[in-house]
Amino acid sequence: MKLNTRINGKDYCLEINPNAMLVDVLRQAGLKSVKFGCGEGSCGCCAVMIDGKPRNSCITLAGLAEGAEILTVEGMGNPQEPHALQQAFVDSGSTQCGYCNPGSLIAAKALLDSNPNPSAEDVKDALDGNLCRCTGYVKRIDAVLSAAKAMKKSKKTSRGKK
């Protein structure tokens, strides 16, 4: 069957198996930032934003994304122009093996979209579905908090320029 969806601002019409999971469809469409982890919604590696909400794409049937807006890490930034969160993850040492990062970044972005001034508790709550074996979680919390600060600063300066 056909799946019409918008991924990172671009329209796609994909030929999919009706029982395919979104994680596989996205990876086959070339969006390799989306990682397959546990396949049962426990680890969060596969998190993508569907209509602004972070969800596990490994237990989301692709058909449910018909007409939806999907955001993956490819749509957040790239090595030349990283998103403030991506930069903060690199600077703080939250990127080690890196496998959990795409999911964590999506969950973190969803938090900052709705709450630009999160507390450490808010960050823990928002990233509770993203397991990370390398960092021990502390660096990741620091990263999100510092990204929030950086984003506020850049907003102020860009306003100043105008």
Next chain:
Amino acid sequence: MLKKLTQFYYPETIEEACKYLGKKGEKTAVVAGGTSEALRQDNSIEALVDISRVKELNYIRKDSSIYRIGATTPIQDIYKCSDLKGPSGEILKYTAGKIGSTLLRNSITAGGNLAAIFPWSDLPPVYLALDAEVVLRKGKPKRTVPVENLINERPNKFLGENEIIAEIAVPVYGKGTGTSFVKFAKTANDYSMITVATRVTLKSGKIEQARIALNAVTISPVRIKDAEKILEGQKPTSDLIAEAAAKTAEKAEIRKDFRASKEYKREVLEVLVRRSLEEALEMAKK
């Protein structure tokens, strides 16, 4: 998994959804968040009816003395809802927050917890403890039934072929009522091993109404009415609560699973029910 699935339907109204479900010659099933459907080993389903875009199914509102929660409302919205207050609102929010993770809570829905009841579904025992009702729709016609009936008779048998769960209606309790939810699991993200939801409503110093509902430790959400009877009509004392907790552990049909032995779970269950009742009582006295 879902090997025979050939297509999805995307209705925008309840009536349209029911029409697709009642289609002759095609085996259909409802899907919203999709978490249980994704893991379902059912190879007879030919089409899925995605009701997550039906706007009239996604809301949390209060009218007079009832919280009305649309069936496809993600439980993350319940967890974050600032309008849910009091003994009913607090237990709903607290329980929703204890389910899975943010990523899962954005998928899991208030009605999905009832449409596909698993031992580890955390909201059904809460619905039972609050005497919630469920609104079922078959196109335009609707019926309202106690959640308990739906659970006891199993949703797949209770619901008509073209009938859907539309709303969960939770009574708002005021002063004199206390509620408590306790979840016991190996880790914060693991499936529940024991869940206990209790409610105590006091009237002139005595327990007028008591509810003790369990899940996970049992195979299906269930009220332990023999234990509730011990409490009702009595003055709340710690001995009485201990007696009700012991009765609950005695009467509960403990489910077998690999996580722990039945004996262990029975032991823990008694302690959790006691603590839960104490907590509910504390709230009721405030």
